[in-house]
Amino acid sequence: MRTSNLQIATTKESPADAEVISHQLMLRAGMIRRLAAGLYTWMPLGLRVLRKIENIVREEMNNTGAAELLMPAVQPSELWEESGRWGEFGPELLRFKDRHQRDFCMGPTHEEVITDIARRDLRSYKQLPVNYYQIQTKFRDEVRPRFGVMRSREFIMKDAYSFHASPESLQETFDDMHQAYSNIFSRMHLKFRSVEADSGVIGGSGSKEFHVLADSGEDAIAYSTEGDYAANLEKAESICNDERAEPSQEMTLIDTPETKTIQALIDNFNLPIEKTIKTLICHASEECESDLIALLVRGDHQLNEVKANNHPLVKTPMEFASENEIRTAVGAGPGSLGPVKLPMPVIADHTVAAMSDFGAGANIEDKHYFGINWGRDAENPITADLRNIEPGDPSPDGRGELQIMRGIEVGHIFQLGDKYSQAMQASVLDENGKARLMSMGCYGIGITRVAAAAIEQNHDENGIIWPLPIAPFEVAILPINKKKSDKLKAEAEKLYEDLKRAGIDVLFDDRDNRPGVMFSEMELIGIPMRVVISDKGLEKGVVEFKGRTDDNSTDVSVADIKQFLLDKLGS
């Protein structure tokens, strides 16, 4: 490809509304252009990256025996009514009517459509297992699209769906997919980690996320320093090995004016933070006899909303009680709440349940109790894992401790079980001729997000540093001053043709720009290798090679450069 045909449009300044580095660099490099919030055009340069990512994904999926198909982006409401998600899915589901006033949506995911395909086409257990996949545009009407294509509304996803006669078969395909995903991200030369995860709105059990590691990642990942355990922070299990100590203090009521926060409590009363608890009040589920329910975590711990949300006694989605609701129920407001004589059920984090002689609000305005003990002063609470893990916590696998790093979620694999096959009656006949619901798995990779994540992980002050396998081009040829030298022009053209014929993905800068412009532009768009060809070099029979991250260039003889590059590309 010649730069004159590629329509490269780079800028020195990044647009004011781009916050994260990948967004800035993609705009500056001319890979993408914004159309509206969360909607982007992929320009020729950016599209080449997407295609390379897609091809790697496609090859690895095909290797597992999965079959590619292509489903419509627009889906009828009927299927979503059947699965129950027409009501469940929030405003993220973009809905609209056709000219006959029939309801449709833009597909945010394709469980319904594929399950409909499967129940029509799959009749016998002998046809299973089956794994279908597609690489297709999805639409999710995000509350707040941001970070460019990292969280856009329209995006490209590889989604796969497998169908099985038994849970064992599902597990087998799930493991295959885990391996395929590891291969995919390894082939892209990305540093990544697979972690245990909450399955969220897609539903089902058993799920793992793949994260590209980057300090700017939106997700926190907890990992064991010694063992293999790794989990999304929202899922990472906190374990408490402490035994509850015997009470050593009497409970006393203390006047605590102007003391509404944990920090104030510590500052004003010299109470260690490990002896304080936070009392959070939220709406209870129908399973609970009370409208409200209290969640307790230690003063220095953070409530994990995903864990709270998953608790059967907590209303889904979790919703904190308003100050009015709290005052009506308790008689005191936020800042003076605690478990003693609280007129509602109490769920305490495991750590809280193991505390003794602790301080908390007295449920009387401006008063706290100190020296509270479970069983004596307050009823023994229901216990659950409610908090985020903290760095240094023991690892749940019993090996080492947990630490936290940041990641960008680029893949997610789930074992759905029969959630959709049940709702939509997708069954096959078993050995005995009886109808049996199929087990399902689903497996996604955010293709467009991978491109952004790769940049977040690999860039420097000059621009993008594409990993070779997903770079828009492998090699750039930069002729110096070719306008003035017919010989140079001819040699450069010849080199370009030679490299092309050798199967190298090469970009030839034929625009007669000044050297500095070419250098900075190629570094900005992140081409992994460059070959500079000049009259000065040709006199010595050499061209200059420089890798994107090399400090200096190397002279390579004109005769050897093709093989030199092929060796570099092969390794």
Added chain:
RNA sequence: CGGGGCAUAGCGCAGCCUGGUAGCGCAUCUGCUUUGGGAGCAGAGGGUCGCAGGUUCGAAUCCUGCUGCCCCGACCA
């Protein structure tokens, strides 16, 4: 959904407070010079100042409404 901010040339910004001929840098076009790290000089083109009302002799500027975009939040009781 709540809070905050922004909207002036393709991009980045100033001008607004205190109303009076719309400006700067980058980019673009022309010419000359230059050519190993985003060139220099000279010249040129390009703007319904987001939209709609209002105040005023006069509005980019003051007032009202709307729209779009960005950021933070939607746990810390």
